[in-house]
Amino acid sequence: xRRILLLSIFVSFNGLADSVLPNSKNLNVxxxxxxxxxxxxxLSEPAGQACSSCHNPDFAFTDSDxxxxxxxxxxxxxxxxxxxxxxxxxxxxxxxxxxxxxxxxKGGQFFDGRAATLEDQAKGPFLNPIEMGNPNAxxxxxxxxxxxxxxxxxxxxxxxxxxxxxQAYNYIANAIAEFERSPVFNRFSSKYDFxxxxxxxxxxxxxxxxxxxxxxGNCVACHSNRPIKDTPPLFTDxxxxxxxxxxxxxxxxxxxxxxxxxxxxxxxxxxxxxHLNIFxxxxxxxxxxxxxxxxxxxxxxxGYFKELRNVVEFYNTRNIKRHCANxxxxxxxSLAQKCWAIPExxxxxxxxxxxxxxxxxxxxxxxxxxxxxxxxxxGQNSPWYLKNEN
Numbered sequence: 001x002r003r004i005l006l007l008s009i010f011v012s013f014n015g016l017a018d019s020v021l022p023n024s025k026n027l028n029v030x031x032x033x034x035x036x037x038x039x040x041x042x043l044s045e046p047a048g049q050a051c052s053s054c055h056n057p058d059f060a061f062t063d064s065d066x067x068x069x070x071x072x073x074x075x076x077x078x079x080x081x082x083x084x085x086x087x088x089x090x091x092x093x094x095x096x097x098x099x100x101x102x103x104x105x106k107g108g109q110f111f112d113g114r115a116a117t118l119e120d121q122a123k124g125p126f127l128n129p130i131e132m133g134n135p136n137a138x139x140x141x142x143x144x145x146x147x148x149x150x151x152x153x154x155x156x157x158x159x160x161x162x163x164x165x166x167q168a169y170n171y172i173a174n175a176i177a178e179f180e181r182s183p184v185f186n187r188f189s190s191k192y193d194f195x196x197x198x199x200x201x202x203x204x205x206x207x208x209x210x211x212x213x214x215x216x217g218n219c220v221a222c223h224s225n226r227p228i229k230d231t232p233p234l235f236t237d238x239x240x241x242x243x244x245x246x247x248x249x250x251x252x253x254x255x256x257x258x259x260x261x262x263x264x265x266x267x268x269x270x271x272x273x274x275h276l277n278i279f280x281x282x283x284x285x286x287x288x289x290x291x292x293x294x295x296x297x298x299x300x301x302x303g304y305f306k307e308l309r310n311v312v313e314f315y316n317t318r319n320i321k322r323h324c325a326n327x328x329x330x331x332x333x334s335l336a337q338k339c340w341a342i343p344e345x346x347x348x349x350x351x352x353x354x355x356x357x358x359x360x361x362x363x364x365x366x367x368x369x370x371x372x373x374x375x376x377x378x379g380q381n382s383p384w385y386l387k388n389e390n
Contacts, residue, residue: 021057021184022183022184022187022189022376022377022380023182023183023184023187023382024182024183024184027179027182027184028178028182029152029155029156030156030174030175030178031175031178031179031181031182031184032152032179033149033152033153033156033175033178033179034175034176034177034178034179034180034182035179035184036147036149036152037051037144037149037172037175037176037179038050038051038052038055038176038179039051039052040147041053042143042147043126043132043134043140043143043144044074044126044131044132044133044134045074045132045133045134045135045139046074046133047074048074049073049074049131049132049133051122051125051176053074054071054084054125054131055084055086055087057184059295059296060086060088060291060292060295060296060375060376061086061087061088061185062083062084062085062086062087062295062296063083063084066297066298066306068250068252068303069083069248069250069251069298069302069303069304070082070083070248070251070252070253070302070303071083071084071131072252073128073129073130073131073132073133074131074132074133075130075133078129078130078256078260079130079251079252079253079256080128080130080131080253081251081253081261081267081269081302082111082269082301082302082303083298083301083302083303085110085111085286085288085296086288086289086291086292086296087180087185088185088186088187088289088291088292088376089185089186089234089236089289089291090109090118090121090180090185091118091177091180091181091185091186092186092231092234092238093107093108093109093238094106094107094108094238095107095108095116095117096108096109096113096115096116096117099239102239104239104240105239105240105272105276105281106237106238106239106240107238108238108286109121110124110286111271111285111286111301112271112272112274112275112285112286113240113272113275113286114275117177118173118176118177118180118181119170119173119174119177120173121177122172122173122176122177122180123137123169123172123173126140127140129260130256130260137165137166137168137169138165140169140172141162141165141168141169141172142165144162144168144172145162150162153171153175156171156175157171183382183385187376187377187382188232188376188382188383188384188385189376189377189378189379189380189381189382190291190292190373190374190375190376190377190378191373191374191375191378192225192233192373192374193232193378193382193383193384194378194379194383195373196227196232196233196383197383197387199379199383200378200379202370202373203369205365205366205369206366206369206370206373208362208363208366208369208370209366209367209368209369209370209371210370211366212359212363212366212367212370213225213367213370213371216357216358216359216363217315217357217359217363217367218353218354218357219290219367221353222236222237222239222241222287222353223235223236223237223287223289223290224236224237230388232384234289234291235289235290235291235374236287236288236289236290237287238286238287239286239287240271240272240281240284240285240286240287241284241285241287241350242271242282242283242284242285242343242345242347242348242349242350243285243300243314243315243318243349243350243354244318244340244343244349244350244355245300245301245302245304245314245343245344246304246340246341246342246343246344247268247302247341247344248302248303248304250303251302251303253267254267268344268345269301269302269344269345270282270283270345271283271284271285271301271345272284272285272286273345273348279347280347280348281348282345282347282348283343283344283345283346283347283348283349284348285300285301290371290374291374291375291376292374292375292376293308293371293374293375294308294371294372294374294375295375299311302344308368308371309364309365309368312359312364312367312368313364314340315354315355315357316356316357316358316359316364317340317355317356318340318354318355318356319351319355319356320355320356321339321340
């Protein structure tokens with residue numbers, strides 16, 4: 001698979017990572033503090049895991065460990081029920097809300113929208129017993145008090161800002177969210193961005209793939225590739241959908257201790273519906289951005305698909321190759337002999353926009369080639385930023 005790498009250089013020091021990241025030279029002081037918090041491996045219990053452990057910039061801020069379908073915590077024996085989604089472009093996700101015009105939920109953070117804002121999301125992993133393992137916010141704040149950047153923290157939020165653990169925890173989340181709102185996470189520097197400005201030329205295959213994306217593939221139904229006012233294309237509408245993903249038998253979450261997973265192998269991830277306790281939203285997960293999709297495997301909430309082409313094949317044939325005795329696994333296999341297993345959540349499956357796209361093998365190859373043009377790093381200077389500067 002062709003890839004344009006998101007280059008970064010890290011030098012570890014006392015659990016921190018001083019990084020040279022694209023667009024990081026002119027961060028404001030709060031975003032600089034957020035960057036230090038984001039890469040600080042001392043902020044887990046025990047020490048050893050940072051936000052960046054599951055959101056590595058070399059993989060578009062997703063988990064660098066592609067050997068397992070879901071992400072592990074600071075305890076190597078603990079695995080979550082989901083793989084870490086990209087943190088890139090999530091600053092553009094609106095605060096979680098119900099769109100009355102469309103009758104659906106949109107926005108928020110995490111796969112199930114349980115965090116309304118970036119700040120809410122930043123607070124979650126620190127206290128998740130499967131992720132960073134801190135028993136409470138006070139523990140995190142105490143670690144920040146002795147960090148090399150404690151004085152910087154007080155300079156930004158006020159003298160004694162770390163004395164009130166509740167407010168200090170809010171400040172920690174605020175700084176991380178400020179970093180995630182920075183151009184480091186919102187680069188808009190893919191070949192497609194340059195193509196829109198007439199500064200890059202697509203190959204014949206990439207042009208065909210774009211035609212499939214906008215046409216018979218109907219990808220634009222949820223992954224719009226058009227700018228909205230001054231916002232570049234985000235390739236997601238931040239809605240929630242049940243695309244019929246099967247359970248992933250390779251997930252180690254099923255064998256987690258009962259205090260973390262009392263249902264064992266019978267566990268069913270209800271997604272948005274589980275968060276809201278609304279049956280009609282069971283099985284729905286947040287529509288991901290397709291930016292940097294070539295770097296963010298494994299795919300879907302439970303990491304069922306290891307290869308990007310396999311995801312496209314699923315979208316293409318889910319409805320016509322299902323419920324057979326020899327289901328397709330999450331390996332890339334021939335659809336001539338295999339079929340798809342039943343969805344993990346059988347209600348609310350989207351049968352209107354995917355499942356029988358009638359794409360040929362060449363169409364699929366072309367579409368994948370186009371999706372690979374969405375990887376940031378095609379050029380150093382984003383044409384969108386240059387436009388705003390001019």
